[in-house]
Amino acid sequence: xxxxxxxxxxxxxxxxxxxxxxxxxxxxxxxxxxxxxxxxxxxxxxxxxxxxxxxxxxxxxxxxxxxxxxxxxxxxxxxxxxxxxxxxxxxxxxxxxxxxxxxxxxxxxxxxxxxxxxxxxxxxxxxxxxxxxxxxxxxxxxxxxxxxxxxxxxxxxxxxxxxxxxxxxxxxxxxxxxxxxxxxxxxxxxxxxxxxxxxxxxx
Amino acid sequence: xxxxxxxxxxxxxxxxxxxxxxxxxxxxxxxxxxxxxxxxxxxxxxxxxxxxxxxxxxxxxxxxxxxxxxxxxxxxxxxxxxxxxxxxxxxxxxxxxxxxxxxxxxxxxxxxxxxxxxxxxxxxxxxxxxxxxxxxxxxxxxxxxxxxxxxxxxxxxxxxxxxxxxxxxxxxxxxxxxxxxxxxxxxxxxxxxxxxxxxxxxxxxxxxxxxxxxxxxxxxxxx
Numbered sequence: 001x002x003x004x005x006x007x008x009x010x011x012x013x014x015x016x017x018x019x020x021x022x023x024x025x026x027x028x029x030x031x032x033x034x035x036x037x038x039x040x041x042x043x044x045x046x047x048x049x050x051x052x053x054x055x056x057x058x059x060x061x062x063x064x065x066x067x068x069x070x071x072x073x074x075x076x077x078x079x080x081x082x083x084x085x086x087x088x089x090x091x092x093x094x095x096x097x098x099x100x101x102x103x104x105x106x107x108x109x110x111x112x113x114x115x116x117x118x119x120x121x122x123x124x125x126x127x128x129x130x131x132x133x134x135x136x137x138x139x140x141x142x143x144x145x146x147x148x149x150x151x152x153x154x155x156x157x158x159x160x161x162x163x164x165x166x167x168x169x170x171x172x173x174x175x176x177x178x179x180x181x182x183x184x185x186x187x188x189x190x191x192x193x194x195x196x197x198x199x200x201x202x203x
Numbered sequence: 204x205x206x207x208x209x210x211x212x213x214x215x216x217x218x219x220x221x222x223x224x225x226x227x228x229x230x231x232x233x234x235x236x237x238x239x240x241x242x243x244x245x246x247x248x249x250x251x252x253x254x255x256x257x258x259x260x261x262x263x264x265x266x267x268x269x270x271x272x273x274x275x276x277x278x279x280x281x282x283x284x285x286x287x288x289x290x291x292x293x294x295x296x297x298x299x300x301x302x303x304x305x306x307x308x309x310x311x312x313x314x315x316x317x318x319x320x321x322x323x324x325x326x327x328x329x330x331x332x333x334x335x336x337x338x339x340x341x342x343x344x345x346x347x348x349x350x351x352x353x354x355x356x357x358x359x360x361x362x363x364x365x366x367x368x369x370x371x372x373x374x375x376x377x378x379x380x381x382x383x384x385x386x387x388x389x390x391x392x393x394x395x396x397x398x399x400x401x402x403x404x405x406x407x408x409x410x411x412x413x414x415x416x417x418x419x420x421x422x423x424x425x426x
Contacts, residue, residue: 100291
């Protein structure tokens with residue numbers, strides 16, 4: 001198994017205040033790793049740090065894709081859906097996908113097709129402000145089907161989703177992992193996926 | 204790299220066109236600032252022509268300041284900025300596309316409406332080409348420098364006042380040479396020197412500012 005991410009004694013937090021005890025873990029291709037912890041335990045902070053958005057307080061982590069030290073091909077879906085309220089789901093997704101090298105070729109037809117498979121056919125060309133919270137979430141998650149990232153960081157992907165969508169999401173996560181993607185996610189809803197590892201954040 | 208640039212440019216222009224109301228408000232603000240000024244002074248033609256260059260530039264500065272606040276705010280609020288920060292392509296390219304889209308929907312409008320407004324103030328038609336050139340070279344600098352301030356103050360609540368304190372001093376060269384070129388054109392003096400300086404400032408801003416803005420965004424959000 002090729003290793004995608006090595007975390008070594010990583011401590012994250014805000015303003016010099018550590019949120020959890022030093023964390024050491026490895027993420028390999030095909031892994032589905034759940035980050036567990038109570039509200040405020042630092043799940044989001046950990047994911048944002050690994051995405052390169054925050055500086056860790058101490059410790060190191062190293063991304064590697066195909067032997068090279070880089071975090072290219074990283075997909076990150078956080079609490080915010082990255083959807084402009086005035087653009088349609090198709091326009092929003094097309095803009096986000098074109099930010100990544102390996103997905104810049106995805107065309108509108110594929111996006112509409114994926115949205116239809118997620119039950120969003122009716123709203124695919126409506127401004128996003130008209131969408132419900134669950135519909136927005138499903139639109140943001142459509143990137144899982146469209147982008148072939150090698151590493152996914154998912155912060156509460158199942159928030160605001162109904163039962164059917166949660167099952168669809170779990171199935172897709174399993175398929176992506178079988179294809180060799182590494183997934184690191186946090187959730188408070190039960191997701192029917194086989195976790196290869198659980199990281200418990202504690203003080 | 205060009206694909207990302209065009210994607211961001213296209214996206215921001217679409218967003219701006221969907222919010223046409225905001226564009227019209229900024230334009231109206233600019234027109235009103237310039238149009239109200241003569242009401243507060245005497246309408247002596249020589250006075251108005253003498254202050255016209257300064258008046259136009261102050262109008263542009265104030266309008267730019269009002270619209271700058273929103274440059275990164277919306278993207279920040281719904282999480283698009285996060286996606287920009289982790290994108291595979293350099294953040295500077297994305298930022299350059301964003302500022303270009305911003306300029307096309309603000310600076311370019313002043314370049315078109317400014318000359319019409321100075322005619323209203325009694326400036327001779329012969330001075331118009333220089334005015335358009337000065338505005339076309341100066342407004343990109345305002346947009347680029349303003350974007351640095353906007354990026355730095357992004358995570359602060361009610362940053363408007365701080366933003367103006369931060370960037371107005373940096374606008375001084377553009378104001379001096381922009382208004383200077385216009386004044387010289389009105390009285391028939393050579394204008395090349397001032398326009399060259401504006402051109403140099405424009406080149407510097409367009410080539411260097413995107414990297415500064417990108418760094419400012421990373422610093423501003425790492426809290």
